[in-house]
Amino acid sequence: MPSRRYRAVVVGASLGGFHALRTLFAALHGRFPWPVIAVLHTATEDVSDMAQLYAARTPLNVSEAPERVAPQAGNVYLAPGGMHLLIETDGRFAFSTEARVNFSRPSIDVLFDSAADVYRSGLIGVVLTGANDDGARGLSAIRSRGGLAIVQNPATAEAPSMPAAALDIAGADYVLDLEKLGPQLNRLAGLDA
Amino acid sequence: MSSLHPSDLQDIEVRLFVQAMQLRYGYDFSGYSPASFKRRVRGATEHFGLATISQLTERALHDETLLTQLIARLSVPVTEMFRNPEVFQQLREDVLPWLSSFPQFNIWQAGCASGEEVYSLAILLEEAGLYDRALIYATDFNEHALDRAREGIYAAREARLFSENYQRAGGSGSLSDYYVAGYDHIKLDARLKRNISFANHNLTADGVFCEAHLILCRNVLIYFSDSLKDRVLTLFRDSLARGGYLCLGNKESLILSTLADEFKPVSSGHAFYRLRSTNAV
Numbered sequence: 001m002p003s004r005r006y007r008a009v010v011v012g013a014s015l016g017g018f019h020a021l022r023t024l025f026a027a028l029h030g031r032f033p034w035p036v037i038a039v040l041h042t043a044t045e046d047v048s049d050m051a052q053l054y055a056a057r058t059p060l061n062v063s064e065a066p067e068r069v070a071p072q073a074g075n076v077y078l079a080p081g082g083m084h085l086l087i088e089t090d091g092r093f094a095f096s097t098e099a100r101v102n103f104s105r106p107s108i109d110v111l112f113d114s115a116a117d118v119y120r121s122g123l124i125g126v127v128l129t130g131a132n133d134d135g136a137r138g139l140s141a142i143r144s145r146g147g148l149a150i151v152q153n154p155a156t157a158e159a160p161s162m163p164a165a166a167l168d169i170a171g172a173d174y175v176l177d178l179e180k181l182g183p184q185l186n187r188l189a190g191l192d193a
Numbered sequence: 194m195s196s197l198h199p200s201d202l203q204d205i206e207v208r209l210f211v212q213a214m215q216l217r218y219g220y221d222f223s224g225y226s227p228a229s230f231k232r233r234v235r236g237a238t239e240h241f242g243l244a245t246i247s248q249l250t251e252r253a254l255h256d257e258t259l260l261t262q263l264i265a266r267l268s269v270p271v272t273e274m275f276r277n278p279e280v281f282q283q284l285r286e287d288v289l290p291w292l293s294s295f296p297q298f299n300i301w302q303a304g305c306a307s308g309e310e311v312y313s314l315a316i317l318l319e320e321a322g323l324y325d326r327a328l329i330y331a332t333d334f335n336e337h338a339l340d341r342a343r344e345g346i347y348a349a350r351e352a353r354l355f356s357e358n359y360q361r362a363g364g365s366g367s368l369s370d371y372y373v374a375g376y377d378h379i380k381l382d383a384r385l386k387r388n389i390s391f392a393n394h395n396l397t398a399d400g401v402f403c404e405a406h407l408i409l410c411r412n413v414l415i416y417f418s419d420s421l422k423d424r425v426l427t428l429f430r431d432s433l434a435r436g437g438y439l440c441l442g443n444k445e446s447l448i449l450s451t452l453a454d455e456f457k458p459v460s461s462g463h464a465f466y467r468l469r470s471t472n473a474v
């Protein structure tokens with residue numbers, strides 16, 4: 001049985017994040033019961049090519065998050081390039097071109113913060129490899145709402161600063177090597193096989 | 194009493210702030226998308242060195258000299274010259290030929306912010322030999338940004354990005370032909386302003402003021418609720434000449450709008466639409 005407590009997963013990745021996200025998405029079960037919403041810091045404005053590369057390795061649908069659409073179970077959504085992605089209070093995707101946060105747009109903190117307000121204790125936040133500290137405050141917000149925090153083991157991350165900052169500032173419920181992250185999410189979803 | 198999460202408390206404070214701005218100054222932010230608006234109210238609170246949004250509300254109520262700065266903080270004046278160059282490329286290839294069929298035409302740039310885009314538009318028209326037939330209305334509700342737009346002075350460190358964008362948009366000369374550089378700034382040629390009319394216009398409250406052949410409103414509607422977005426699209430519909438063009442942000446879509454049937458997508462990708470009319474197309 002999937003835990004009924006959770007309703008969505010948000011993921012943040014920066015330097016080394018393309019490989020990390022591809023590994024994570026590839027490990028997710030085809031019946032994964034929650035939407036997965038990811039921010040990757042990238043210079044690319046158009047993430048649809050990247051979505052195809054991910055889609056080739058995972059049973060889930062992968063697409064750029066569409067404005068004003070509510071995230072659906074079994075789908076992986078990527079933040080558009082050059083814009084912040086937020087979860088609106090009505091549960092739908094919203095964009096913003098406001099100033100960079102932590103030198104980044106899209107910013108992981110912005111997504112995590114807004115998602116924490118909406119999903120509250122029903123949110124799982126995952127911080128992966130990166131060379132900055134984006135995501136740390138957002139993960140704190142998730143934890144302060146009673147959500148679950150998972151951080152990639154900095155010792156095995158391609159760039160350790162971002163997961164290390166997340167652990168410093170927010171702490172985590174699980175600290176795992178990259179290969180174990182997907183299986184752990186499947187287990188939380190009650191999908192052991 | 195159950196304890197309230199600080200962020201939930203801020204939601205209450207934001208609602209009170211919105212009410213105060215409406216009652217005190219007539220600025221209506223109630224149709225703004227709450228998630229990003231809350232971020233900006235928090236940002237303004239920090240900017241003014243205040244501890245809570247409620248303190249910001251109090252300051253706003255009692256200190257009207259704060260208003261211009263406060264509006265500047267609540268709006269999102271992020272823009273650049275020839276931003277998304279492919280949009281300007283498409284303007285040049287698809288829209289300018291149609292505009293050139295008129296002896297005179299009007300363009301409305303709604304939400305012009307600090308003006309980088311309206312000068313880009315002037316350059317585009319100049320290079321197509323059409324500028325002297327154009328009247329461009331550049332509007333925003335942020336008076337601070339409008340002042341910057343009127344000046345046309347930007348940080349020199351941005352010039353390189355602007356130039357790259359200009360080249361990628363298919364510019365026929367060099368962007369430096371249009372500005373003088375000095376003191377870490379670039380100042381755009383005053384001649385570019387000759388047919389631009391800068392004006393304060395608030396999309397949430399103000400009405401139609403011209404008949405436009407082209408309306409550009411990029412990355413503004415993303416901050417509005419569905420109903421406010423539809424209100425503004427109605428305003429655009431009522432402002433557009435028959436067959437006129439509407440240009441929205443690259444990621445904005447009319448698909449979910451009740452006004453969707455009134456605009457015909459020109460092509461997929463760059464958010465160009467044409468007003469349908471009962472008599473044509």
